[in-house]
Amino acid sequence: MAKMFFDYIIHGGDYNPDQWIRTPEIWDEDMRLMKLAHINSATVGVFSWATLEPEEGVYNFEWLDTILDKMHLNGIAAILATPSGARPAWLAEKYPEVLRKDENGIRRKFSDRHNHCLTSPVYREKVRSINRILAERYKNHPALKMWHISNEYSGECRCELCCEAFRKWLREYYHNDIDELNFKWWNAFWSHSFNDFDQINPPEKNGEDSASALNLAWQRFITDSHISFFENEIAPLREITPDIPVTTNFMKRYNGIDYQKFANYVDLVSWDSYPAWDKGKNLDEALETAFLHDFFRSLKNGQPFFLMESTPSLVNWQDVNKLPKSGIHELASIQAVAHGADSIQYFQWRKSRGGDEKFQGAVIDHCGHENTRVFRNVTRLGETLEKLNSAVGSETESRVAVIYDWENGWAVNVFRGYNNICRDYVKECIKWYAPFYKRGISVDVISMQDDYSKYDIVIAPFLYMLKNGTEKRIEEYVENGGNFVATYLLGIVDTDDLCRLGGFPAANLKEVFGIWCEETDSLPEDMPGKAEFNGKTYEVNHICDIIHANGSKILGRYKSNFYSGMPCVTENEFGKGKAYYTAFRNDGTFADDFCEMLIAENAVAADADIKLSDGVFSRKRGDIIFIMNFAEEERIIVLDKEYTDTLKNESVSGKITLPVCGYLIIKAH
Ligand code: GLA
Ligand code: ZN
Numbered sequence: 042m043a044k045m046f047f048d049y050i051i052h053g054g055d056y057n058p059d060q061w062i063r064t065p066e067i068w069d070e071d072m073r074l075m076k077l078a079h080i081n082s083a084t085v086g087v088f089s090w091a092t093l094e095p096e097e098g099v100y101n102f103e104w105l106d107t108i109l110d111k112m113h114l115n116g117i118a119a120i121l122a123t124p125s126g127a128r129p130a131w132l133a134e135k136y137p138e139v140l141r142k143d144e145n146g147i148r149r150k151f152s153d154r155h156n157h158c159l160t161s162p163v164y165r166e167k168v169r170s171i172n173r174i175l176a177e178r179y180k181n182h183p184a185l186k187m188w189h190i191s192n193e194y195s196g197e198c199r200c201e202l203c204c205e206a207f208r209k210w211l212r213e214y215y216h217n218d219i220d221e222l223n224f225k226w227w228n229a230f231w232s233h234s235f236n237d238f239d240q241i242n243p244p245e246k247n248g249e250d251s252a253s254a255l256n257l258a259w260q261r262f263i264t265d266s267h268i269s270f271f272e273n274e275i276a277p278l279r280e281i282t283p284d285i286p287v288t289t290n291f292m293k294r295y296n297g298i299d300y301q302k303f304a305n306y307v308d309l310v311s312w313d314s315y316p317a318w319d320k321g322k323n324l325d326e327a328l329e330t331a332f333l334h335d336f337f338r339s340l341k342n343g344q345p346f347f348l349m350e351s352t353p354s355l356v357n358w359q360d361v362n363k364l365p366k367s368g369i370h371e372l373a374s375i376q377a378v379a380h381g382a383d384s385i386q387y388f389q390w391r392k393s394r395g396g397d398e399k400f401q402g403a404v405i406d407h408c409g410h411e412n413t414r415v416f417r418n419v420t421r422l423g424e425t426l427e428k429l430n431s432a433v434g435s436e437t438e439s440r441v442a443v444i445y446d447w448e449n450g451w452a453v454n455v456f457r458g459y460n461n462i463c464r465d466y467v468k469e470c471i472k473w474y475a476p477f478y479k480r481g482i483s484v485d486v487i488s489m490q491d492d493y494s495k496y497d498i499v500i501a502p503f504l505y506m507l508k509n510g511t512e513k514r515i516e517e518y519v520e521n522g523g524n525f526v527a528t529y530l531l532g533i534v535d536t537d538d539l540c541r542l543g544g545f546p547a548a549n550l551k552e553v554f555g556i557w558c559e560e561t562d563s564l565p566e567d568m569p570g571k572a573e574f575n576g577k578t579y580e581v582n583h584i585c586d587i588i589h590a591n592g593s594k595i596l597g598r599y600k601s602n603f604y605s606g607m608p609c610v611t612e613n614e615f616g617k618g619k620a621y622y623t624a625f626r627n628d629g630t631f632a633d634d635f636c637e638m639l640i641a642e643n644a645v646a647a648d649a650d651i652k653l654s655d656g657v658f659s660r661k662r663g664d665i666i667f668i669m670n671f672a673e674e675e676r677i678i679v680l681d682k683e684y685t686d687t688l689k690n691e692s693v694s695g696k697i698t699l700p701v702c703g704y705l706i707i708k709a710h
Contacts, residue, residue, distance in 0.1 A: 044344060044434075045345075045383075045433060045434035046186075046187065046286050046308075046309060046383070047118070047186070047383065047384075047433065048430065048433060048434075049081065049427075049430040049433060050378065050383060050384060050385065050426045050427075050429055050430055050432070050433055051081060051082045051118070051120075051347065051383065051384035051385070051386065052079060052080055052081050052082065052384070052385050052386070052422070052423050052426050053075075053080050053081060053082030053083045053084065053117070053118070053120070053384070053386050053387070053390075054080075054083065054084060054350070054386040054387030054388060054389055054390050054404065055083075055084045055087055055350065055386070055387065055388045055389040055390065056071070056083035056084060056085050056389065056390040056391070057085075057087070057088070057089075057389065057390075057391070057393070058071065058085065058104065058108045059086075059089045059092040059104060059105075060391075060393055060394070061391070062092065062104055065107075067391075067409075068107070068108060068111060069111070070409070071390065071391065071405075072111050072112070072114075072115045072117070074404075074405060074411055074416075075115065075117055075390070076115055076116075076117075077411055077420065078404060078411075078416060078419050078420045078423050079420060079422075079423025079424055079426070079427060080117065080390075080404075080419075080423060081116065081117060081118060082117060082118040082119070082120060082186070082384070082386070083112060083117055083118075083119065083120070083390060084119075084120040084121075084122060084189050084349070084386065085105070085108060085109070085112075085119055085120070085121060085122065086105065086121055086122040086123075086124055086175075087122040087124070087126060087189065087192050088124065088126055088127045088154060088192070089105070089122070089124050090124035090125075090127065090128055090129050090132075090171065091127075091129035091130070092104065093105065093124060093171065093175075094129065094171060095129070095131075096131055097131055097132070097135065100174065102178055105179075106178075109121075109179065109182050109184045109185070110184075112184045113182070113183050113184035117184070118184060118186040118187075119182070119184040119185050119186060119187075120186065120187045120188075120189045121175065121179060121185055121187070121188060121189065122188075122189040122190070122191070122192065123168070123171070123172045123175065123188065123189070123190050123191055123274055123278075124171060124191075125157065125164075125168045125171075125172075125190075125191040125274060126154050126155055126191045126192035126193070127153075127154035127155070128157060128164070128167075130151050132164075132167060133150075133151040134151065136161075136163045136164070136167075138158060138161045138163055138164070138200065138202065139157050139158055139161050139163055139164040139167070140156060140157070140158065141156045141157065141158055141196070141197075141198035141199075141200065142158075142198055142199050142200040142201075142203075143199060144199050144243070144245040144246055144247070145245075145247065146199070148200070154192075155192070155193065155194075155195055155196055156196065157198075158198040158200055158202060158203060159197070159198055159203065159263075159266040159267060159269075159270045160198070160200070160202040160203045160205075160206045160266065161200075161202055162202075165270065165273045168273065168274055169273055169274070169276060169277055172274055172275075172277050172278060173277035173281070176277050176278050176280075176281035176282050177281055180281050180282050185282070185285060186285070187285060187286050187287070187288065187309075188275070188278050188282070188285055188286070188287040188288070189288060189289070189290065189311075189349070190271060190274050190275060190287055190288065190289040190307075191271075191274065191289060192289075192290060193290055193291075193292050193295075193313065194267050194270070194271070194289060194298060195292070195295060195297055195298070196297065197243075197259075197263050197266075197297065199243050199245065203243070203266070204242060204243060206262075206266065207241070207243055207259065207262050208238045208239060208241055210258075210262045210265060211238055211241060211258060211262075212238050214258070214261075217238075219235055219236065219237060219238060222235065222238070222241075223235060225254065225537040225538075225539060226252065226254040226255065226258075226537075227254070227539065233252070241255075243255075243259050244256050244259050251457060253452070253455040253456050253457070253538050254537065254538045254539075256451070256455045257448075257451055257452060257455060257538050260297070260299070260451050261299070261448075263297060263298065264298050264299040264302055264303065267298050267303065268302070268303055268306055271289060271303075271306060272306065275287050286308035286309055287307060287308050287309075288307050288308060288309045288310065288311045288347060288349070289307060289311070290311050290312060290313050290349040290350060291303075291310065291311065291312040291313070291337065292312065292313055293312065293313065293314060293315065293333055294333075294467060296450065296451070296454075299447040299448060299451075300337075300340060300447065301340060301446070301447045301488045302447070304340035304341055309341075309344070309345075309346065309347060310337050310338075310340045310341055310344070310346040310347070311346060311347035311348070311349035311384075312333070312337045312346065312347075312348065312349060313348075313349055313350035313351070313388070314330060314333065314334075314348055314350070314351050314373070314377065315350075315351065315352060315356055316329070316330050316373060317359060317363075318363075318365040318366075318369045318370075318373070319363055319364075319365045319366055319369060320361075320363055323369070323671050323672075323673065324656055324671055324672070327373075327376065327658065327669075327671040328471060328474075328475055328478060329467075329471055330373065330376065330377075331376065331380060331474075331478055331658065331660075332445075332467075332470070332471045332474045332478075332486060334346075334376070334377060334380030334381065334382065335380055335381075335474075335483075335484055335485060335486045336445060336486040338380060338381035338437070338485075338486075339442075339485045339486045339487050339491075343381070343436045343437065343485065344381075344436070345381045345382065345383040345433070345434060345435075345436070346381055346382055346383070347382065347383060347384040347386070348374070348377045348382040348384055348385050348386060349384070349386050350386060350387065350388040351370065351373065351374070351377075351385065351386065351387060351388070352370070352387065352388060352401070352402045353370055353387050353402055353403065353404050353415050353418065353419050354370075354402030354403070354415045355400075355401075355402040356401055356402065357397075357398055357399075357400045357401040357402075358401075362400070366701075366702070367414055367418050367702075368418075368701065368702030368703075369702050370418060370422070371418060371421065371422045371425070371702065372669055372670070372671065372702045372703075372704055374422055374426075375425075375667060375669060375704050375706070376658070376660075376667070376669055378426070378429060378432055378662070378667070379660040379662055379665075379667035379669070380437070380660060380662070381436065381437060381662060383432075383433050383434070385422065385426060387403070387404055387419070388401070388403075389401070389403045389404075390403060390404050390405060391403055391404070391405040392405065392406050392407055394407070402415065403415075404416060404419050425688060428687065428688050429665075429687070429706070431663075431665070432662055432663060432665050435662050435663025435664075435665070436662070436663065437483050437648075437660070437661065437662050438483070439482075439483045439484055439485040439496070440482070440496055440497045440498065440645055441477050441482060441483070441484045441485070441496060441497065441498045441499075441500070441645060442484065442485040442486070442487045442491075442493065442496045442498070442499045442500070443470055443473055443474045443484055443485075443486050443487070443499075443500045443501075443502070444470075444487055444488065444489050444499065444500065444501040444502075444504060445466075445467070445470040445486050445487070445488075446488045446489040446490075446504065446506070447488065448506060448508065449466070449489065449503075449504055449505060449506045450466045450467070452505055452506035452534060452538060453466045453503060453505050453506075454466075455538075456505070456534075456538075459530075459561060459563045459584060460563035460564075460583050460584045462566060462583050463582070463583040463584050463626055466502075466503055469502045469503045469528075469626070470486070470502050470503075472502070472628075472632050473500045473502045473526075473528075473632050473636070474486065475632070475633070476632055476633045476635075476636035476637065476640075477636060477640070477645075478658060479633075479653075479658070480640065480647055480653075481647035481648055481649060481651065481653055481658070481659040481660070482640065482645055482646075482647050482648065483648050483660060483661065489501070489504065489507070489508060489511050490508065490511070493514065493515075493518040493523060493525075494518065494521070494523070496523065497523070497524060497643050497645060498523075498524045498526070498639055498643060498645065499518065499523060499524070499525050499526070500525075500526045500636075501525065501526065501527045501528070501531070502528045503528055503529065503530060504527060504528075504530075504531055504532065505530045505531070505532075505533050505534065506532075506533070506534050506535070506536070506538070507531070507532035507533075507534070507535065507541070507547055508535070508536040509535050509536045511532075512532060512546075512547050512548050512549055512550050513549070515550065515553060515620075516549050516550070516553050516615075518618070519553055519615045519616060519618040519619065519620045520615060520616030520617065520618065521616065521617060521618065522616070522617035522618045523618045524618055524619050524620075524621070524639065524643060525553075525618070525619075525620050525621070526620075526621040526622075526623065526635075526639070527546070527554065527620070527621070527622055527623070528622075528623050528624070528626070529561065529584055529585055529586045529623075529624055529625060529626060530561060530584070530586065531545065531546040531547075531550065531554075531558075531622070532545065532546045532547035532548075532550055533545060533547075535547075544557055544558070545557070545558040545586075546558060546622075550620075551591070552615070553613065553615050553620045554593060554611065554613050554615075554620045554621075554622045555590060555591050555592040555593030555611065555613030555615070555620070556588045556589060556590055556591060556593055556608070556611050556613070556622050557588065557589045557591055558586045558587065558588045558589075558624070559587050559588070559589060560586075560587045561584065561585070561586050561587070562584070562585050562586075562587060562602065562604070563583065563584050564581060564582065564583055564584065564585070566583070569581055569582050570585065570599065570600075570601040570602050570625070571599070571600035571601040572585075572597055572598070572599050572600060572601075572609045572610075572625050572627070572631075573597055573598055573599075573600050574596060574597030574609070574610050574631065574634070574635070575596070575597070575634065575638070577634065578600065579625075579627045579629055579630070579631045580627055580628065580629055581599065581601070581609075581625040581626070581627065582625075582626050582627055582628045583626050584625070584626050585599070585609065585624055585625035585626065586622075586624040586625070587599075587604045587607060587624075588607065588608055588609070588611065588622065588624050589607070589608070590608045590611050592613065593608075593611040593612060593613035593620075593622070594611065594612045594613070594614075595608040595610070595611055596610040596611060596612055596621075597609045597610030597623075599625075608624070609623070609624045609625050610622070610623050610624065610635070611624075621635075621639075623635060647659070648660065648661035648666065649661050649666040649709075650681060650682075651666070651668065651678060651679070651680060651681075652678060652679040652681075653668070653678060654672075654676045654677065654678060655672060655676070656670060656671050656672025656673075656674075656676060657669065657670050657671070657672065657676050657678055657699065658671065664708055664709065665687060665706060665707075665708055666684070666706070666707050666708065666709075667704065667705075667706050668699070668704060668705045668706075668707070669704045670699035670700070670701065670702065670703045670704065671702075672701070673701060674701060675698055675699060675700045675701060675703070676698070676699050676703075677696055677697065677698050677699070678696075678697050678699060678705070679695065679696055679697075680693060680694045680695060680697060680707070681694075682694060682709075682710075683710055684707035684708060684709055684710065685707060685708045685709075685710060686705065686706070686707055687706040687707060687708055688706055692710075693705070693707060
């Protein structure tokens with residue numbers, strides 16, 4: 042059992058009563074409706090700074106006092122936000138340094154949200170101060186159960202303060218030794234050697250924007266800036282409310298902050314999930330969402346996470362904001378719980394009347410009452426979640442891991458060469474995740490620095506950057522009996538983005554994999570090559586390594602181009618384990634067929650012995666098995682033995698028909 046922050050599933054969402062301060066009767070109606078919808082929590086104060094502190098040093102907490110009291114009275118837990126995500130106009134006016142500068146050195150005007158300088162001492166001080174006041178005021182309030190820090194941290198600033206902070210960061214990172222930096226950035230190239238750290242600027246269009254080592258350093262610096270901003274935010278909270286956990290909501294596929302590093306600083310991971318349902322790609326969306334849940338779950342070693350935001354209906358930021366059909370959000374919420382979510386929360390509770398998000402879906406629409414499709418759906422889900430409280434805190438045991446490494450993702454994006462079409466690293470990882478998910482086998486999504494020893498199979502798609510020392514860890518893993526699968530461009534650069542010397546794959550990995558990669562070929566989109574594996578022919582899409590087998594068994598060979606006949610899939614027995622190299626990219630079924638072989642050879646069983654069918658996924662969490670139909674048609678699944686239907690509390694077995702968006706939650710007897 043993992044650390045538990047609640048002993049029931051949180052069902053709630055962003056609640057902005059400050060937008061309705063002129064009509065406090067709506068607050069009472071909110072309470073009535075929340076209870077009706079089986080809502081047990083609300084996230085308050087996310088963008089409330091201007092209401093909380095309308096003028097510098099002038100505070101207005103009455104409304105929040107009232108709301109928190111009402112919430113407590115109605116059994117609704119408060120996830121209280123710190124308001125740094127958007128600053129008041131007076132603050133921007135009096136202290137312009139709190140606003141970001143863009144890469145042309147132009148200061149943003151007061152606008153939007155999320156555009157504060159991460160370095161500004163004034164902003165940090167102001168944030169600390171309002172957070173301290175909030176914590177002091179509500180430290181003993183019984184509704185306060187969790188801190189929600191700011192909102193979706195993101196972006197960057199290039200003001201003088203940030204540039205100076207970057208140089209300071211570089212000084213520390215490179216031991217105050219400009220020659221070390223020059224060497225690690227390979228600055229003899231194009232006469233780029235610096236004499237002093239003061240000469241270095243962030244990557245910018247009008248300056249250096251392609252140097253990969255600079256870009257990488259900048260992204261690491263931005264991550265550290267966000268972390269130090271976060272630490273500044275939570276300092277007063279830790280001091281005044283040491284027992285209240287803190288989280289900050291991460292985003293889907295947001296590339297700007299290394300969440301694998303950031304996760305070490307939060308008590309609980311939370312993220313915002315907005316799949317584009319019902320646009321003809323529900324299975325892809327379900328697969329990607331599953332992968333992301335597993336990624337966020339794996340950030341803290343399998344500890345359950347919170348789904349901090351999701352929409353109960355539509356969003357307002359896609360080109361076409363389609364209304365999802367009833368049932369799909371419920372199914373997606375069940376999927377989140379199956380993958381380790383201990384909460385289902387919405388953005389937002391009540392639809393804004395004006396502003397940018399007046400058409401973003403909410404539980405309560407502009408009509409203001411409960412007689413809506415969305416409200417009924419939310420209520421139904423709330424009732425269901427109450428029957429799943431026993432899942433809270435429970436974890437998933439995975440025997441398989443896919444390495445999706447954040448810094449590798451950055452490195453893959455910044456190098457110039459080979460092929461630009463195939464840079465979608467997440468997509469490649471999902472390609473190797475999918476074969477397991479489809480077969481009901483749970484997968485952890487880990488970084489290259491996580492522990493591999495608990496897995497039977499570790500798959501490392503497109504692991505182009507091999508941080509120093511990883512090559513040794515791969516060797517130890519395989520030597521001790523693990524199965525490690527790598528794909529093309531393995532271990533080309535080291536932690537500093539310098540190419541490794543002495544042939545690929547790097548260092549000892551030539552022996553571990555029993556191969557040597559001589560060249561890498563890139564193929565135009567309309568000129569795929571051919572490869573053969575296990576009697577089947579596959580396209581070689583975009584990129585492939587030309588390898589020699591040095592002691593490894595050849596499982597597949599190229600069938601086109603000047604390297605026709607050379608190996609493209611190899612297996613090497615090394616110590617007690619095996620290292621596999623799949624040297625080409627394929628957008629078809631190769632990963633699936635290859636994984637099928639691996640699964641069979643290693644007798645990796647599905648989490649539950651249930652015959653699934655196309656579009657139906659299953660996941661076991663603790664002793665609960667979730668079976669979910671994401672297909673556009675009804676599906677039949679077969680239960681070979683008797684189970685208990687957790688929701689109905691009755692026995693089930695045999696053939697079961699799952700309607701569209703249907704799901705079944707069962708336990709073995
Ligand atoms: C994000 C934000 C919310 C809101 C929603 C709209 O996730 O955190 O404040 O803007 O998107 O979908
Ligand atoms: Zn700045």
